[in-house]
Amino acid sequence: MKPYIEARQVSKRFGQHQVLDKIDLTLPAGMIYGLIGPSGAGKTTLIKSILGMEKVDGGTVQVMGATMPNRPVMAKLGYMAQSDALYETLTARENLTFFGKLMSVPKDKLSQMIDYAANLVNLTQQLDQRVSGYSGGMKRRLSLAIALIQDPQLLILDEPTVGIDPELRQQIWAELNKLKATGKSMLVTTHVMDEAERCDYLMLIRGGVALAQGTPADLKRQYKVDSIEAVFLKAGRMQDANHGNR
Numbered sequence: 001m002k003p004y005i006e007a008r009q010v011s012k013r014f015g016q017h018q019v020l021d022k023i024d025l026t027l028p029a030g031m032i033y034g035l036i037g038p039s040g041a042g043k044t045t046l047i048k049s050i051l052g053m054e055k056v057d058g059g060t061v062q063v064m065g066a067t068m069p070n071r072p073v074m075a076k077l078g079y080m081a082q083s084d085a086l087y088e089t090l091t092a093r094e095n096l097t098f099f100g101k102l103m104s105v106p107k108d109k110l111s112q113m114i115d116y117a118a119n120l121v122n123l124t125q126q127l128d129q130r131v132s133g134y135s136g137g138m139k140r141r142l143s144l145a146i147a148l149i150q151d152p153q154l155l156i157l158d159e160p161t162v163g164i165d166p167e168l169r170q171q172i173w174a175e176l177n178k179l180k181a182t183g184k185s186m187l188v189t190t191h192v193m194d195e196a197e198r199c200d201y202l203m204l205i206r207g208g209v210a211l212a213q214g215t216p217a218d219l220k221r222q223y224k225v226d227s228i229e230a231v232f233l234k235a236g237r238m239q240d241a242n243h244g245n246r
């Protein structure tokens, strides 16, 4: 079976600024892949390049065996962007209905999927409230519910848990793991180190360069430290030292 995502040597520049430098990423079925890095590292640009929303300057990207953008593949994936794109004057239910129809969720399944997705993100009680009255965290949760509405095989989630309280974050991660157990895959960006530890595989990215890639356990072993945060700091110092030597 082809990997869900296969990116080879992806490079991207904005003007003179090299934002991605020869990135390789392979996401097979049944895996949670974490992209972790500081603000401006290139995580969102990598995701947009994978989705075909940014044109790359070098390298190749395939999603489910297709070059993006590709409509049939888009229908099989759920994408949660970093900024919420919601209809503020509509209720959450109306938003979910709109996006469900857009994603061609069968009519007889739509209300069941809305209940499932709303329950997952703990919005069942507020489903019929207008989004304009939602807090930032509630909007994040609704965006996640929308990404799940067509029961996608592949989820691409850009900072899905920003503004979400720790208890609900735990629940969301538990659900992501359940989805994974059914063969679905997720590409998730995060700043939060304990979330990085929950991923099956990580790419540490800084200044558009993949500093390190591996399972959390492998990375800690390789860098001889006991946390992903420490791996990051050590890999970053090594990157700085190499730059200094140039």
Ligand SMILES: Nc1ncnc2c1ncn2[C@@H]1O[C@H](COP(=O)(O)OP(=O)(O)OP(=O)(O)O)[C@@H](O)[C@H]1O
Binding pocket: 014, 019, 037, 038, 039, 040, 041, 042, 043, 044, 045, 046, 082
């Ligand atoms: N359309 C654009 N035009 C010019 N520069 C851009 C554009 N989009 C992103 N950049 C630059 O590319 C770099 C990487 O941005 P990107 O949003 O991919 O980082 P990130 O790792 O997702 O950061 P954050 O965690 O803050 O979202 C940044 O320096 C950003 O300013």
